[in-house]
Amino acid sequence: MKHTHLTLEFPNGKTFNCQSKIYNSNFYGKIVFTTANIGYTESISDPSYSNQILVFSNPNIGSYGFNKQQLESTRIWPAGIILNSLTNNFSNHKAQSSLTTILKKYKVITMLSNEIREIIQEIHNTTSNVKIYCNKNITLPKVKHLASLYTATTHRCVYLKTLKPHTLIKIMIIDFGNKKSTITHLIKRKTIFITIVKAHQIYKEIKKIKPNGILISSGPGNARKLIKKIKEIKKIISKIPILGICLGHQLIAKCMGLYVFKMIKGHHGINHPIKFINCKKLFITTQNHNYCIQHTPQKNFFYSMFDYSNQGFIFKKKLIISLQGHPEATPGTNDIAYIFDKYISMIKKCQKIY
Known part of the structure; x- marks a missing residue:
């Protein structure tokens, strides 16, 4: 599948170039990170992450596939995830599908980046929202119109x-x-x-x-x-x-x-x-x-x-x-x-x- 280039932009103007081959969209909202090296299924099904961009510090996600028995609620909640590597070659006899399949189903913006450490350091320095876009000429008001704002209820x-x-x-x-x-x-x-x-x-x-x-x-x-x-x-x-x-x-x-x-x-x-x-x-x-x-x-x-x-x-x-x-x-x-x-x-x- 062809990769789509996405840009992650912080309030201070700093940008990170990412790639997506699962689902991409424009977004404006909160970005957070998790240091968990296990339990990605539980993390993405936690309602506390509703409509946020979740960055995984762990270098590889998806290695044991997806099992709905590990869900913490009835669905996947983040608007998007950013990670270093997403694998489809999972190894787990209990897995029902790959993580990629579930991310596609729930239309989760999935961004791959080799600058995860730098992104997390930037998150440490900001309390504001970020924007994600695939068109460099898009403006913030336009992104707000296209994006799902953080209004989770x-x-x-x-x-x-x-x-x-x-x-x-x-x-x-x-x-x-x-x-x-x-x-x-x-x-x-x-x-x-x-x-x-x-x-x-x-x-x-x-x-x-x-x-x-x-x-x-x-x-x-x-x-x-x-x-x-x-x-x-x-x-x-x-x-x-x-x-x-x-x-x-x-x-x-x-x-x-x-x-x-x-x-x-x-x-x-x-x-x-x-x-x-x-x-x-x-x-x-x-x-x-x-x-x-x-x-x-x-x-x-x-x-x-x-x-x-x-x-x-x-x-x-x-x-x-x-x-x-x-x-x-x-x-x-x-x-x-x-x-x-x-x-x-x-x-x-x-x-x-x-």
Whole structure:
């Protein structure tokens, strides 16, 4: 297949020439990167990457093909991916197709570049959007017209319907872009009735379901703009055990009056070390966020070993456990998966279920 030349342009005017032989289009929007050397299927099916350009630092992608059982949601989310090498010659007895086939199906802009390191360094220096085009004479307003702008609203979708194992505990997941592995970790803890609801039905569904605990999921976007959701979540703070992950963590922080700010670089990858302030143990976590919250005045919080940014907190009196990273971690380690156990324990103590 003939290669198409595409140009990636940063706000400062710096450009990178790339090639595409799968799908190409003009685009204007956010660009992020991941340092994960495994789990590309899980990464591209993470709703948090909705309508973004995802750059893989790993030099080779596609070597073990594609298996839909590894999907974290019902579809592929990035608008495009940039990588050094994409192989069709996969080796995996569980693979159902090549990664190339899936990228074509979902019309994901796929760009090959031998300057991945330089592109990632440039991402470190910018917080603005980039543009991708195949016509050098195209102007930014035209690109905006042609492109899919970053207006993802995954909270209007339900990715997985209600799961009903025999249980004593009801957990309601408020879906802002929930991942399958979150549900998997809850099911592993047994005796859990899990209901997933759309994020625009929060208080109505709480009254209807009467859950023992609430999990506010991860997802794309800026928590500061979800004003109506923050008002609804405020109503349940201190009344029911809540677990917040990533975007959910930021929404809880906003409910508690903490400031959410945009980071210069963001955290994206599976090797981010964090530490609990009252514990000597170090945890390696999976991170995928461009926003962060200020430090809390309380002592029970997690912080990043890279930049000391707030990575979560535990407020037992307010019945809150909240994490910026991903305890479900696919791809990544399960160092902080024990948070699910702490959450279930909090629910049991609150409901006196033993």
